[in-house]
Every structure is written in structure tokens, then in C-alpha cells.
Amino acid sequence: MRYNAGEFDVAVIGAGHAGIEAALVCARMGLKTLCATINLDAVGNLPCNPSIGGTAKGHLVRELDALGGEMGRAADHTCIQFRMLNRSKGPAVYSPRAQADRAAYRLYMKNALECCENLSLKQAEIVEILTREENGKKAVDGVVTHIGAIYKVKAAIVCTGTYLKSKIIIGDVQYESGPDGLFPANKLTDCLCKLGLPLVRFKTGTPARVNARSVDFSVMELQEGDKEQVRFSFDESIQTKNTAVCYLTHTNEETHKIIRENLHRSPLYSGQIKGVGVRYCPSIEDKVVRFADKERHPLFMEPMGLGTQEMYVQGLSSSMPEDVQMRIIRSVKGLENVEVMRPAYAIEYDCVDPTALYPTLETKLISGLYGAGQFNGTSGYEEAAVQGFMAGVNAACKILGRDSVIIDRSQAYIGTLIDDLVTKGTNEPYRMMTSRSEYRLILRQDNADIRMSEIGHSLGLISDERHERVLKKYETVEGERERLEKTNIPPSAKLSKLLEEKNSAPVTTGIKLADLVRRPELKYDELKIIDPDRPELSDEIREQVEISVKYEGYIRRQTAQAEQFKKTESRRIPEDIDYTKINVLRLEARQKLQKIRPANIGQASRISGVSPADIAALMIWIEQRRK
Template structure:
């Protein structure tokens, strides 16, 4: 059987690619090395942040799944930059890992035109207009297009102190596809990332910690989650801890040369923080629960590659964690990525246009950036397989366009992270007007249904009419002046241009 699309990898980019492509064409196949880990949150149990929540909101309007899953599974929520301008208002959710993964699995297995297979691909061969994929059993899979979203699993290694393991995630084997892709003349280099330790929730002195409560606002809409009340906590490092790490710095994989590549600037390891910010005597550490019934607390801000014994010691030196026990140890991971400047804006390779790359293999970092790329690659691979025009995201109407244009035009020297400051149109690209900006686009590319499109447009139309009614009854004398202002505003323009009647 010849498939229209085969997706390799079941992370955030793979799931979005799979679901978006299945809405446009049939014969879609997802290959993952472990089906139990589909939709798994590899690192932080959170979705959103500055810039990142704008991407999630845009995906929600275009028909992505990550926003639905995070709404369903959130246990704590914060509004960031609320005292500043609307253009940088952002959301950040803490989510339950198990609920999130189960929601993703349910959606994937319900879809009839998606075939899911547990397998490992060893080799990729281009043959005429088709692609042959050879798996670990030497079986051949034939497809018109492939979407490669293998995350940190390509030729990767995990480092804990002086120990090195050939894993893409702890206890999960790496892929060896670099040789196949070198034949296509792709430039391959290394990046690194890391994850902090997880500690037992029952051995923490909460009296010494600062409590963070959830925020409640109109931003969370009708899908109000009454379980959105789990507390997070904040503590700080101290000089005693900093001096200890300086003494043990030679035992870290970064400083003994096991890892030489650059990591994310905005999520550095604790060793980097101490040396880059010498004047600071403390750094914040956020204690984030991993779920309703989980025993694990995620220590955001304490990423490290120290040895296991040293990790146990540094935990004991933090206020409130003196008696804490580590459940999962921290580690750093180094992996292959491909220079994204070899890609078109549609995320297929310029000189091999039936191979699409998305996610961390393009040099990005974070769930949100990966999900967005997966969505774009899925839409374009599906449209290409049925001979439709490909979608080229624009910088002026979405942060999705900003992200992809930055990757393919500027390239990267470190893991790429989206920020609102990266767009010169950021006053226009707000979270609260995503519906008005992208409803029509989602329908045109084929990822939202006719019913959903009419529902969104009815909402826009009602918003406009309600505003006019308010002015009519409350500002009778100056109604015509205000009406003219509204007609010249964003609402009327979108309604007049994009509201279709079916």
C-alpha cells in the first residue's frame, strides 16, 4: 500500500502533523518507536508562556489539538504580563501529564483515516517521486511524502556527570537517520538541552516556600476547569549552593567536554546561571506538580548535568527541600539538528520537496514551537499529495509565520524560542484577536470544518452587533460618532471581508 504521508515521530510536532494532514487527505500513517509515549511531555509539565501562548491560541483557531488537550488537563494557570499592554498578555498552564497524554491518544485512535504503527525506521531512500522507508525488520514502506519530526532522538546522547548513554530520552533508544539524510546534502550540527530533577511531593517543608495560586480571568473562556486549583511553590538557591556547585563543576558533562554544543539561552542549567550571573546571590526555583495524583514535583530552574551523588547534595542545600528525595535525576542531552535554511517556507526541503522537517530537528526548542511546525508541515504535505497549492505562513498575520520565517531565513546558532519582541507587528498579533485574524485562513487551508467556520463567524458578527447595541442604548447622543469609529475598526473590516454565507 502506498501512503500519501508517513510521519516519523510521535511527539508534539508528529501529533499535530498527523491530525492536520488527516483532515485534508486520507492514507496517513504515523510511525513511533513506542506507542505508549505518544503525546508524552518529555520535560516541563506546562504549556504556554510569553509568545508561546500566542502560538497555541493561533493553533486553536486553525484546528490544532494542543490547545484542546491543555485546556482539558490543566491544573494551574497564570496570566503573564497582565499589567502591561494587551499585545504581550500571555497564558501559562500547568497540566496533568497523564490526562494530557490520554486525551491525545483518544483523539488519535478515534480517527479512522490514520494508521498508527510501532516501529523504528533505519533508512530513508528517495526513488523517483516516491520515498522508501526501511524499518528495523527490513520491511519497506512506500509513501509520496514523509514528515520527519524525531525531536531529540537523532544520534543523541544523554550525559549525567561523567556517564554517557545513547538515549533520545532517558531509557529510550536513539535513531540513526543522520547517514540517510547526509546523502541528501543536509547540513547537520549539534544542540543540547536538559531537564531538572523531580522530587517526592511528601518530603518537602512547604512552610518555608512561597505559594503561587492560580489566576482566574476572562482569558480562560467557557471551558472553566474547577480542578484548576493546584498550588505551585517558589524557593531560591543560595550562596552555599552556588559555592558547592563551583567546587564540583569539573564533574559536570558540560565542563569535562562530553557536551560541547550550545543549549537554550532562556532555560540555562544551574551551572551556567552561576557563572553568567556572578553578581546574583540567588536564583528562583519553581516547584511544579506533575498531576493530580502524581508524587513528583518538577524543579523548574534547576536543570543540571552534575553526577547523581552531587544532585542529591545540592537538593538538600535548597530552602524547604532539606529532607527531599529525588525520584528522577536531571540530565543533559545532545542531539543532531538540521540547518533550517535548507527548507522552503512550507517546511519541505528545497532540493527534496517531498521530505518535510519539523520540530526540534529544525533547531527550535519547546512544545509550542514544535507543535506549530508540525501543523504547517502536516497541512502542506497533505495539500501537496492531492496537488493543491501549499500554505506559506506570513509574518504580518501570525506568530506562526514569524517563527517559520525566522528559522528558514535567519537560521539558528542556539535553540530557537519565540518571543513577542520578534515581531514588528506585535501590536496587531494579540491573543484576543486570533479569532478575527485566522478564522478564514483555517477554512481555506482545510483544517476547520464548515460548521466551525460558521460558528466562529457568527461569534464575530454577534460581537460587532452587541457593541453597536451597547452604544445605541448607552450613548444615544454620540452614537453615530462611535458607530463610524467601529466601522473603521478591526471588527467591521473582518466581518465585511471574511464573513461568507453558506
Template sequence: MKESKEPSVNTSTDYDIIVIGAGHAGVEAALAAARMGRRTLIVTLSLDNIAMMPCNPSVGGPGKSHLVREIDALGGEMGIAADRASIQRRLLNTGKGPAVHALRMQADKFLYQRIMKETVENTENLDVRQLLVTELLTEETSAGKRVTGIRCETDERLTAHAVILATGTYLRGRIILGETIYDSGPNGQRPAMALSDSLRELGLTLMRFKTGTPARVDRRTIDFGKTSIQPGDPAAPAFSFLTEEMPREQTPCYLTYTNEETHAVIRANLHRAPMANGVIEGIGPRYCPSVETKIARFPDKERHQLFLEPEGLHTNEIYVQGMSTSLPTDVQQEFLATIPGLAHARMMRPGYAIEYDCLDPLQLAPTLAVKNITGLYSAGQANGTSGYEEAAAQGLIAGINAAREITGEEPLILRRSDGYIGVLIDDLVTKGTDEPYRMMTSRAEYRLILRQDNADLRLTPIGRAVGLVRDERWERFTAKRDVIEEALSTLRETRLSPRAETEELLADAGIAPLRVPMSLFALLSREGSYDVLAPLFDLPALAADVKEEVEITARYDGYIKKQREQIARMERLESRRIPEGIDYGAIASLRLEAAEKLAAVRPRSIGQASRISGVSPADISVLLVWLERERRIQS
């Protein structure tokens, strides 16, 4: 009888890497480290809440879907789990160019959580434990502090060569619901109160941020006839490049709106709003404000849209997207009753705000390592971001770099021209943030090249190089890449001339005449549809994803070339490295503010230095002159 192969289980308390927190950042970090062969432990306050979605039951959206596709291309897990848990998907911004197309997927949040828990628990080299961490353990070395492990509330000590903070919103978490205030993590989970003190004692600077969530209402008490149905899009793609087919059946969402009566109820109770009466100290996300903030900030707006989104296939809970609030429960019930479709809605869970501690990300290197404590990394909302996707992206990079540090390999640092993950991390560690950071397509200066459709072409070779892209994914990728290259080569090499025969062929297909000789690639650039040209010139049929890449490459050829030229110019600045130990205060003619900002961030290159808030082009010129002078002196 053949024995089944069970994943190996580590029985030692010594680990290569310990990940604190099993949310979206922690899961990606732990999976990456373990899959790269490192003995890894992930600790969580509750084994029942691994990869929990405490807020909206969805993945993706503008800017965020780019992150999910990039996580998948590098060998991460979020896209795979989102596809498996999907109950609806829609492709957004299709009326605009491909750079801002965005996939948004409603997930069965309980199924998503179960899938991730199963994946984590059955990954080789990865242990999972329910523990409350109270202290980071460190030692003094000749190079400064170095992390050595963690201490738990049971006084158990676990050692590691590297520790990744992925604490989400649990650090000194405080729930605020009207006049009701208590220490807690999301959804009534335990908060981590002592760990904040440990981080401060190690010299780390913490910020206080705030986020929130809306009420959940009972599906059975909603009058959907007074709302607008929002069906799924059967043509919308999957998140993962490995997913071959998505389910045909999709669960609808529904659209409704606030109105003047809703706004009147909220205005009459603003004195009871924690945001207005000073109870909330933390800074909330500008791009996802509470409904009371919307009413106060936009008094002339007659209505705000709300989406009614199912939490899953096996629950009656409906998430009221767009109505995040921390108003008292009686006020929440009162204003919900003014909304079309919700007049008789029964609230199953009230909305609430949560305050929490997080690190100032200016303390981090582009690797997501904490600068002054060797072996310590941080990822996710612990770094001042908002959103599952931003967290998962950071977790993946932190896991990769912690694993590579242990074996002395060069860290993985994605550039802004490599992907949205590079933009996200560079923004955090170079500019910092004074509010929960949210990814948007407008943050990426090279977004025509950093599309969600070509994330695999950009990043899968990198994922392969670091050891996260397995053979199946690599074989699929190389096959797709080769077909794209062959198709583009054929189009570029096939020359057309305005002969009568060709012009007649084009005219019969309703295509404007050539007038001048051109390649088939140029004709595709002009016409835009491969399917129209394929039968005319005996071109091979292409899979939908391959055809999309070919058409976009042709249609935006000129713009893509210009953007690549911009990237080449910026890379020259990125290649100008700045010595680590430079004393900026000793550089004559460098403004005091610039010297202080440069000293705080410690940029790796002139390119990064140029993006620091408070550092002007004139300051960069001074720095370049100083670096050149130093180079000549040393040579």
C-alpha cells in the first residue's frame, strides 16, 4: 500500500523566520518564505481568522487589481484564492484605456478565509500557532540591534533569524461605536496591546491611524425592487494567470442611494459622531471616508451611492458599501431606514471605527526591512496602508527579502517601472504617509506599461528567479510569451503595399485604404482589431489573452515607446548610487530641510532622493556636484 506524503512538520522552536499576524500581509509573507525553503512560523491571535476579510467582501478595483495580478505573477496566493472564492466579477473602466482597466471580484469571504487557512496549514516548512506576541527580542551587536525572536503572553520565547511584523489593525486596537469604546481588534478579536510598547522601547516611531466599516443588514429584510441590480460580467477575466475557467453563475449586487432625509438624520446627530466630537484620535483614509464625513464635507451633494454586496453564498449578511460609520447604533438604524430598499432592513452588525498603531514607513528600507534593527521587516497596515491588496503585496516582498537575507542573497527591490508594487513601496519608504495609503492608478507615472493584463510578462521572470514560480506556471508563461513574440514578429515583418488587390481586399472588409506602404503591425495599430485582419491575411487564431497583448502593443506603440524612453532616463538617475554613510549635514550649499529629509530617508540613489518631499531639483544638483567631487577625490 502506497503511503501518502504528508507535509513535513517542524518541531523545533528555532525558526529562520517568524511572521507576526496572519492577515493578508502575514499569509503572503509566510507562504513566500516557506516556499523558498525557510523554516517559517506564522503566529496569529486566532487560527479561525486567518486571512479574514474584516471589511468589504471583495478583492481588486482601480489600482488594487494591478497589485493582485502582480502578486500572482510573482508566485503569490491572493489571486488564486480570490478566483476560487469568487461569486461575482466585473471589469471596471472599460470605457477608458487599458492602463486603467480594473478587475473587481466579490468573494465569499468565509470561503476565501477557509481556502487560505487550508493553504497555510498544508504548506511545507510552515508552522501555524495561535499566540499573542507581547515583545520583540533583540540583541546588541557591533552593527547595532538585531532581532532574535519573540516573547508571547505565556512567557514562551521563540527564536528566529528574521521577524516580519504583519500586525494589521491589532496594535493597541480600539473599537469606537458612538459612545461605546473598548479595546479590540476587528470583528471583536483580541487586540495586541503590549507589542506597541515593545516597539517603542526599541526606538521605533509609531503613528495612530483609523479605519472603519459599515453595517451589515439581513438580506431577508431588504426590498431589492427599490434598488438597481448590478449583475456580474461574464467576460471579465480571472485574477490568477493559472486559473483556466471561472464559474458561469454569478451573484448580483444592488445599487441604491442616500437622500436628503438620510443626510438630515446624520446632520442632526453629528454631535454624537466620534469623528466630530474628538473621541477619535487616529487619522482616517481620505479616499474611503465615513458617511458622516461625506455629509459634512460635501453639504451640497444631494446623494451618495451605496452598493449592497453579499458577504457570501451561505449567509444573509449584506455589506452596505459606501456607508462606513462610527455613529451610535440607534442613529445607524434610523438613517438606514431612509434609504430606498432598506426601509425595513434589520441590522445584523453595526458599523464601527477602529484605531490602531502603525509604523512610520520612513523607518523602512525599500526591502521593507526596518533600518535600525537587523532582521526585522514590516508589511501591510502595520506600515500605514489600507486595503487587503496593498497588505498582501507588501507581505510578499517582505517574505521574499527576509528569506533572501538569511542566505546572504541580494534583496528584491522592484522599481517604479517594474510594477505597482514598486510604486507602493517606493511611495511609502521615500515619501511616507500621513493617512492610510491607498493604491490608485494615478500614483503610477508609467501606468501604460504597468497594466494589469501584462503583469505576468513583467514579473513572472522575477518570480522564477527568486524561486516562487513553479514549473507549471513557468511553462504556461513561456508558452504564452513565445506566441505573443511570434505574432508580433509576423505582424512587423509582413509588409503591405497599396496595390489594387490589397486595396480591394481591405475595402471589402470595410477598412480604409493604405495609400502608403506599411507593415501589418502598423495596420493593426490603425485599425485595432486582430480578428478583423486575421482572415484577410491568413493569420493564426490567438487565445484571448494573447490577442489582447498584441492589440494593445500595436495600438499604443508610439505611447509605449515614449514611456520606455522616460523610464530609461529615470533609470540613469536610479543607477547613481549614494553611499550609505554620507553625512548630509556636511554638504555645503545643501539646504537644512533637504539635509534633514535626506538623512531621515537615506535614499539608495539619486532617483529615490529626487522623490523625497522637501528635496528640490536644486538640492539634487548640489548633491550630484558633491558626489562627483568625492568620486574624483577617491579616484
């Protein structure tokens, strides 16, 4: 029996990383929000690696934090080890990563949702999305739970992760299930199909978990966290703890031999797995087959939390039968007597072809229906979280009658991620990578605050005080930068000595401080001894000063490119164009444009199969129509 259970502005389907951010932002923007999840104890679950951040993903988390999202703070609060990766590779690619206490993270997030005004967190499987006709288009009208409760809503955000018709595969054993023994969501898929959304089937996988007591760490390499304080959040009051350690070991010839001898038992190679797998997340059998000449592969032992002995074996993802998995894992140094608590598995699930979405993450087909996270064809907690946030913001803006918020490629990795998804689509779970951003020297993790704060502030998600603080910080940076450009240092014994020590070219006449900072071999901090007038500045500010001076040339060039980019991005395309009727376009261009329905000329030009001549013709056609 169905019954009317009440009314909300927005229903968020799922309380994983996308759902959490979507629900929080909608509620914080003042909307009455329902967040429904299959199991309340799995809110903010980390079903795969127990870590947040990493390369490019760390950028996403920091951008999200600067916008007013929750993930950064949650990771900081529950972190048990923190590292800044790529420290030797230049500031543009520094990447923060935290090992999180999985149970604490879930609890933190559940509590955050529970404490949020306007937000109702409910354990319920949503099985149907109700629609009504509105201006000749379907629009979201309500959601239905598996026990028949109907909630009337104006918008729904699908954040179903890997749960849609999910199937777990371990060797020749397959069964319907979500991750960690949770129920799959089987019915919603049928509803989405009926609504006409193009669904695809993707595959991902996760390695085994083992009991730390059965591991011989004495033969492994210790991996400690950073000595200095690192955090995701720009909120400096949070202190991150660095209490846990990881260990490194390797596979060996014996491991590889076992894998090769049992390949016929792998569902990947016997054709049982149909979903499209991830190249950047290959199983150990993939690695051994594709990189046959590699003698060993690294494996990391990562703790799942402080209150448990369970450990995650990074690098040993597999869908082999359990008996083969046991032989594989026990061939590894230090894991000879290991006790496996959960075997590795592959998981297949339904998700949407993201080109069916607008850059707001609203579906083109159904007004008020949004998608975020793995449902949109991505992979990773961080990718999911930023999409959840952006889908939430745009759903809220639509209901509140405000302009939509689209972050572009020149502003943030978030913009790059969403633009790639909705413009180019993806044929495997999409992972954020540094190389995907063309503006990575201006889109650094360290300056995410100045890049995003304005947007967060205008949405009411960043307080005046916090926003002021960001502006003040960059004023100070700019002031110091100017001082360095203006201050001339005369030659002196002290300077000569410093330059000699650092193997830097000697100075005969005077030299500007900024020119010294620009020398790759000299560091801003080291120049303090010849710079008596230097003001006392915080670590964060000194870092900004150094980067902005050292990379000034690159930054200037990228900024100019970004401005150029913004020009085409600001040329909006009317939403109601029927491209099939534009005869001046080539047929392929017409079809592609009709499918993607780009929001502006810039986006149109990034669609593969649309040529510069098509763009010119399109611009002129639009102009003609306008007149």
C-alpha cells in the first residue's frame, strides 16, 4: 500500500560521498531535504581504500572545502595518517592524502547529516521517481520508498554509487549485492530506464582485507606520515592526527606464477564480467598479464582504523576465486600466514551515460532530476563528493529561482571533471587526474581557497568572516610580492656567501629580491638572512609568495590562456535549438550537438567530431536567429 508520507523540496537518493554533500548543501541553502539510504550504518562508507585525497583528488577535496563542502573537514577530523604527496615534483602537483579511520568517518558524516537543519536522514530504499508533465517535458514530482511511502518533491538527486542492480563477482561465484554485504538497489534501475535515461554497466573492484595480527610487518618497509601538519580544510582550527603507519611489500615471481597458472579461472578472462573495467584500477591479474616483464608490484598495507585490526591490501585487487586469492596473497613476503577477513571482489553496476546531463548535472530529459557520483560514471570518493555538492547547489538554485552555478575548467578541477563528463562522456569509470587539467599551474591545491571562496560565499555556505580572511590572506601575499619586486639588494659579503653555498650565479651589481626568488636553486625562506625588512608571515602565506614569484611567468601565461578560454565560454547557446535543422552544419556535427546540447560555444568546441568550421557556422546561425 502506498501512502503520502510528506513533502520535501529535494530528495537525495543515497548517503555515500555524493549524497552527503548533496543533502548538506541543499539543507544549508535552506531547502527542506530528504536524504534516503538503504542502510543508515553505511552513511559515508569507504567500501574501498580507507583514504581520502591523493593526486588530483586532493585538489578536489580542497576546492570542495573552500566552497563549503564537508568532506575535507570529515577527513581531517577522522584522519589517522596524513601525507603531502609529490613534494619533490613542484607545487602545482603537491597532493594531500589522508588515511581515515573508516568507522569514525562514517560516524562523523552520519552525525553531520543528523545535526543539519532542514535535513531528514532516513533509512529507505527509493524504488521509483514520480514525474508529472510540465511545459511538455517530464518533471520530478516525488519519490517512492520500497515500503510504499510517497514523498512529494521538486527535485531528486540520484547518488546511487555502485548499488544499482549491483552484482558481486568472486571467481565463478556471482551474486546480487551491494558492497560490504549491503542490499543492491534493483528496482530504481527499471524506473530510470522507463524514464528514458541511457544507462550503461560499469565494473570496479576492491582488494582483500586482512587481520593485522597475522601479518609479519618486520619484513615490510615502514611508511610513516608527514612530520609537519597537513590538512585538507582551510579551517585552521582543526588539528590532524598522525597516529597510524602503513607498510610496503611486493608481489614476487611466485605470485605471478600462481596468477598465470590460474588465469582460466578469472571471470575477467573467461568473459563472465561484462561491465567496462577501469584501466587505472586494474586487478592484479590485469597487471601481471599486461606488464609481463615486471618482476614485482608494490602492495601497501593500510589500516582500516584505530579500533580494528582489519587492513586493506592496496594493489591486490582481484576477481579470482577465493582459493586462488588465498594462494596469491600468501605468496607475498610478510603475508605467508595471513588471515583474509574479506576476499577481493569485482562489482558490476548500472550508471548513466553522463552526456545525458547538463553541466548543472541535471538530466536533459527530466526537469529536476539530477545525478552525481558513481551514478554519473566516475570512480572515487572525491569525484563523487564534488559532484554531489554541485548537483545539490544547482538543484537548490533551480528551486530558489536563482541562476545555476557552473564552475568552468579554468576555475577548478571540479569544473574540469564535470565538463569532461558531460561534454565527452566516458567509457570507463572516470578518475580525476592531474593531466586532465590544462590550467594546473593556476589550479593548485594551495590556492583553492581564493579560487572557490567567492562562489561559496555568494551561496551563503562560507561565512563573511571566513571569506574576509581569505581575501586578507591574498592581499598580504600580493603586498609581499610587490615588496620583493621593488626591493633591490646591493652586493654584499653575506649575499655572495649565500649564493656560493647554493651554487647560484654571483651578483656584481644590485639585484631585486624577486629575481633571487625566481632562481630555481634559491628558496624564499633561505633569503631571509639578506632581507632584514621582511615581515613576519604565516607558513601558508610564505608558500603563496614563493609560488607566485617563482612561477610568475607560467602563471601569467596560464592566466592569459584562461581569460581567452572564458571568452568562448561566455558565449551562451540558447537551450531550445534543434540542431538537426541547422543545414549549414555537417551531419556528424548536428548529431553530436543534438546529443550533448552544449551550454556555450566553448563547450561545443570541445565535443569530438565538431570542427572549428562547424563552430563558426553555428555562431553565425545563432546570431542570425537572434536578429
